Amino acid sequence: MRDAHGVGEGCFHCSEALPPSAAVARIDGQPRRFCCDGCAAAAQWIRDADLVDYYRLRTEPGGRAATDLEAQLAAFDRDDVQASHVRQVDGGREVTVLTDGMRCAACAWLIDRAVARERGVLEVVANAVTGRIRIVWDPARTTLSAPLRRLAGLGYVPYLAGGIARERERRAQRNRDLVRMGIAGLASMQAMMFAEALYLDIYQQMPVATRDFLRWITFLVSTPVVFWCGWPFIAGMLRELRNHRLGMDTLIASSTLLAYFASVFETVRGGTHVWYDAAVMFVFLLLGARMLEQRARRIAVAQVDTLARARPALATRELADGGREVVPTAALAVGDVACVAAGDTVPADGVLLDEPARFEEALLTGEAHPVRRVPGDTVFAGTVCREAPARIRIEQVGTGTRLSQLEAMVERAQSHRPRAAQLADAVSSRFVAGILVVAALVYLGWRIHDPSRALEVTLALLVISCPCALSLAVPTALAVAHGALAKLGVLATDPDAMGSLAAATDLVFDKTGTLGSGRPTLARVEAFGVLDVEDATGIAAALERDSLHPIARAFDGQDVGMTVSGVEERPGLGLAGNVGGRAWRLGRADFAAGRVDDGALWLGDGATAAARFTLEEPLREDAGDAVAALRRLGLDVHLSSGDAATSVTTFGERLGIAHVAARQSPEDKLAGVRALQADGRVVAMVGDGLNDAPVLAGADVSIAIGSGAALAHRAAGLVLTAPSLLRIPAAVRLARRTRAIVRQNLAWALGYNIVAIPLAAAGLVTPWVAALGMALSSLIVTLNALRLARSPEP
Template sequence: MACFHCNEPIPPDCSLVARVGGVARPVCCIGCRAAAEWIEGLGLGDYYSLRSEPAVRGESDRPDFGAWDRPQLARLHVRRRGDGRAEAVVLVEGLRCAACAWLIEHALGRLPGVHEVGVNAPARRVRLLFDPERTRLSTLLEAMARLGYVPQPLDAEALDSLRQRETRDALKRLVVAGLGAMQAMMYAVALYAGAFDGIDPAVRDFFRWVGFVVATPVVLYSARPFFAGALREWRSRRLSMDTPVAIAIGLIYVASLVETLRGGHEIYFDSVTMFVFFLLTGRYVEMRARHRAGDVVDALARLQPTLAERRGADGYEQVGVHELEPGDVVRVAAGASVPADGVLVGPACRVDESLLSGESTPRRHAPGDALIAGSLVLDGPVEVRVQRVGAETVLSGIVQMVTRAATRKPRLARMADVRATHFVIRVLTLTVLTALGWTLVRPEQAFAAALAVLVVSCPCAFALAVPSALTRALAVLARRGVLVMDADALEALAGADCVVFDKTGTLSLPHVDPAAVEVLRGSRREALALAAALEQGNTHPLAAAVRAAAGDAPLPEAVDLAQVAGAGVEGSIDGRRLRLGRADFAGGDGGDALLLADADGPIARFPVGERPRPGTADLIARLQAEGMRVEILSGDAPARVAAMAATLGIRDWQAAATPADKLARVAALREGGARVVVVGDGINDAPVLAAADVAVALGSGTALAQAVSGLLLTGERLDGVLEARQLGRRMLAVLRQNLNWALGYNLSVVPLAAFGFVPPWLAALGMSASSVVVIMNSLRIDLPAAPAGEAGATREALA
């Protein structure tokens, strides 16, 4: 007898039962009983009818997840968001299918303090968004383990292990199918030759039985994923590509066995093995393309090292990254990765941030500049003062935002799933009609013709059309420094016709001219050094301008730094309390200039100018050349906004705009029929970003602005907006080509198959070739963007 929960044999001396659906079900251990009864208690007993495979054994001696709540370990895996919630992403062993995802989402989603549970079953990842004041991460992980799914940290070793297992399993099935197809074809050639030249019945039967022996492991082992997928579809009451595939494989195999037993004429063991081999080849190509698409995100997860050299009283010691604390000073050798977000203590160096920003040219950083975890130091060794570790780093935030996008199915994919379901129904109906028609005319041809129709019209290419194109586009954009956090935004961006920019920090960057600094006490060099020391580690564009004005001069050490939002910064240098910011904050009269002051009064005034971001004027011109309307919505003074608009060639602008004014303007544009893209970076941009058709945030912007955005630009330039638009249009064009190919292929070959001109083995080859064509065509998205006229694909492609 097998366990109801995990399907493992029940020990002879075990009499444990679990009550599920009012029925006593035998289980093998206390852990499985607890898991089954807990699932039933949550009202999720439908899981047992939806699952495609037995659950993982519910061990009663589960590991203690309390270690995940320790501060040093939690900082590696738990990211605190600006709204007070916490976010964590874990790898999950035993996560196999949609039923597993359904169970985890519903079971954990009902726990107190849980706001969102996102499951990516193919990647074996679960994203948890919860309130740390109401529940602990260990509680959620314990609940997941109680269901039979073992959570693991999302690290490089786990990612590699998962990829290796998936690739190894796919290769084993493919090798078995390939060897079986070759052997079965060898025996089939002998049978075909014998049909013309004559063959002894005993030899003929021998070759048929050998073909059966060869085909059996191909059908029972290599084709197992198709049968499991079809069973899952039937239980969940929906149809997809696995259903016709499983039916075709089963019919060919069983019919050939029956013909072998009764000495009939039509034997298709060669066809079924070739069908499985060709189909697995297509799936293997799709898996490799999916792996390549995830390489960028997984590479980001691997960037952060596990060890660091921390400076102590007796020199440097090697410690784990999770042991670092804010304020620690670490040494980073040349060619090594920065272990945590921090501030460069010295000396000046070049840093490669290409995987984070998409910029291939190394950036030169001076002491006081912020460094991002995972960036590569080219000149070393250097010292870095730690500010943020683990899940709080910029790198971890990017990984989690991209993971969030992967757990949400885009509109294009949902529509394709619906179309695929309708397509399968039509295929099955046409197969039945073909069989009935041939039965009336020539019964001996009915089975072969029906099989050919079922195989040749399999919607594999149709099912791959959307995910292959979408996955490829996301990967290409990630390599170019544009991270897509909402796949629907890419489709919307391709059809947008209006772009609204914030000015300060988005279109323009502040600039401090050292020669224009007004020194009231001391020297200009000292004033610049003090101001830069106060701004060390601050990612605000104005802080970067102050540090740039100080140049490579050595900076004093500032302690007890405190940022005052919208006002400035204060801290202590050599026992002297200093303030830098607005005049009313620093305690003096500075007008629009930054004022540096101490307890004795003002020290220096720093007039602040601004200049466009590099390449912005060219971007605006290219957007306007494509027929897009470009506007500026800014809260800055009219004179500044007008000057920047004139510099960039933007005719429409609005100054002194409050968040409500910005919302009203975007609403008016949308009511007028415009599809609006909003690009911003500040806290006050978050409401208007959320109201836009497409929201684009800067990687250097605030976390709140990034949280409501569909696209994130990780580099310093705004060109990513245009690149994402062009690539989105290219993706839609390729998507339409994929759909047209899949539909055109079926319309052209199905009539031939229905009239008996396509044997089953040729139908298998054509179906697999069709899928490979779709995948290879999707890889072309990496090529230069097509002209606007060619990319006229719209949502009608899936309507």
């Protein structure tokens, strides 16, 4: 039930549950109940400031007023904190802070008015859509913490995050583009209005003075459009010419400058035609098309921006005497203990101490629900602590965190150009060269046939043939697709991975840690000779201590601290090393104990058996659904594992996988993939371990499980950041849609040019119509590519 002010039963300010002894205050002439004194004080301040309209206008409850943030707010005044987030402006300083509590326009309205009343605050702009608040203040009159204290007191807890500089530069670039486009749009309307009067003078009855006046006015209007609004294209042409290549900017700028200077020449000499309208329309329409392209690219890099902003700028560090201090996140070092309050973001990778806690990992893994972690579990930077505070011993900082590694993988993939995009660029370059030759021939032909129209027809040909659509067809679609792929929880590390995945005919799964849960358990332990079960388990746990293989998880909690040295991993066989001064082997029976392989895990010295471990690994919950979805997509699914035949066959039968191979070494797995490729199949491989790296690198496209080894990630073209295998068929569907969109875009771009160029060469298209057609062509391929942003969730 909601009251007249738009909040439900609960605290009048934040709508949270009321305690038995709720605080009460009179607001707007009526007694209201609050969950705490902080919310009551915030409401009273709003009343005293005559801003009670906030409660009438809001559509969502406010945030709970914070009263225990003094240490964090005081840290905002430190020079080392402000150094990377604050910039100097006329009359003061500017900072952009984020808040999660701003949920509606009324919140932004309240923040604008409340913070603006603080002493020394020069300007406040709150954006309810992005959750950002820009504050300009005079440091001679107030500290930054003062207006932020007011924000927190109203329930809008401020915090700094990474990516501010990138966002500021993007905002400045967007503003420049909007100004360029706005000026070009206004000038285009004026130029077209003047040109219309000249076009309608069919019988040449307009006085020469009037005609020249309209032309000179159009010249004045067009000049800033061509040389300022169109400067990005001119600058691009200069870069292309310096690099000795012809591209889209060369054709755009040369067409625009040809129309402009030819018009100036005709204006000065009093010639028959001018084409100012075509020049300004060309610039305006191309700016619009380029802004749409940039929007598509912003959608593609949204995941990178989200990752960058997820790293908090401040962290609370525990001191040796038990006290706490707020420091920049960059000041954290390995071994420090970070204190994370409920609702705050983890600043660095570390191990959870003391008590179990739940962490929201949606950003890193796509997992929608908070995940419960117990002491000893690893928690990652960028995840959000929920329900209860946590203490974390830092183990990775800076670029070593998983958050930074994911960010680097996405940026690396997006900075590379796939082969398809490189091919489109090469075609565009040759196309431009060919069009310039054709334009010269068309000009000569029209000079012979009708000299008065030679320049007009040539100009229309150059404009209508601009390969914008061809140049945008592939990269725009791939950029949007990579952004959609990241939202699915799949990161591309190889720019060509999407194309290969779309063409895949066979998909090969590893078993342990891939189709299996990755958490095998010890079902039975048998000891032989002088060792008892505890000693044998302790030796095995010591050998597995630093292993990343999923089998090592079966010995979690069994390590008794035995000294170990010289551990080596023998891919497909097991581990060898010295424990307590004695050489041991752990792995297959023929490798560890000199016995016939029976599928169990054996401990021995290579000739004599000391213990036998029977492991059980359950299926991943979604493995069956994922395999069924892949088969529905027409893929042949294979299972290739280094485990024993009995275990692998059982897995295959439970999942309905007909093609099963057991006891496969890394070389055997790679040979199996090569055999499929030799039959003309396109093979995708899914794995997670170090021993999967060779076959991941050898497959046409490879997918590494995000929780697996770093070497596997480097060898793979795609990395699953989430544990769900259902993201694999979702990625296949997206890759196939991307391939279809790219083909549609290329077909449109080529078809458009095949039809448009002959029409222009025949003199059937005027320059301004050519500009419109070219812009519409670019618009069509961009909008078609943006369809990929609406990819369904797995």
